[in-house]
């Protein structure tokens with residue numbers, strides 16, 4: 439049976455070296471990035487896979503009201519990057535569509551999920567291109583594409599070497615900004631300076 443259901447993977451197991459503290463627990467308007475993003479995904483996703491490297495208890499209290507949709511999965515090889523994280527959760531995905539989100543983009547516009555679903559058609563993924571740079575995260579995939587992530591991870595750690603094996607529809611700023619006017623979904627808060635800038639505009 440074909441369904442329209444969607445799994446969301448939230449990558450929250452990075453090292454946050456540039457920030458110097460776990461980006462998941464940075465706060466904006468009194469709420470952690472983690473909670474802000476899970477709340478958005480909760481509205482749109484049938485299940486949320488929280489991809490982590492620390493003990494799940496650390497996240498549970500924070501996410502109490504959303505736990506019915508959340509499964510916590512630790513990386514098979516801790517802290518080996520996003521491709522390893524995707525490969526680690528691939529076997530746990532039960533739905534035909536998969537949105538892969540990042541914990542350091544608190545301004546993610548969840549309406550992109552529906553927008554990308556409308557566009558994906560027979561493609562394996564939607565590949566946003568912002569300022570000439572491909573954005574393989576905060577975008578939509580088909581479940582089968584994650585099988586290929588497992589294959590590619592055997593010989594590479596690069597997300598782009600996975601993307602190269604897929605048939606992706608590239609979408610550029612003009613298209614994406616119809617849904618996410620300022621393209622803030624792709625603004626990663628990686629450094630203290632970025633965090634300050636974010637707080638100064640909010």
Ligand SMILES: Nc1nc2c(ncn2[C@@H]2O[C@H](COP(=O)(O)OP(=O)(O)OP(=O)(O)O)[C@@H](O)[C@H]2O)c(=O)[nH]1
Nearest residue numbers: 450451452453454455456489517518519523540541
């Ligand atoms: N589960 C998991 N998530 C990761 C891993 N590496 C990065 N991420 C997540 O992927 C997203 C993008 O991460 P990056 O900014 O490239 O890496 P980072 O480790 O968070 O930060 P830096 O150490 O400063 O590079 C963030 O949401 C991270 O939490 C990993 O090894 N495992």
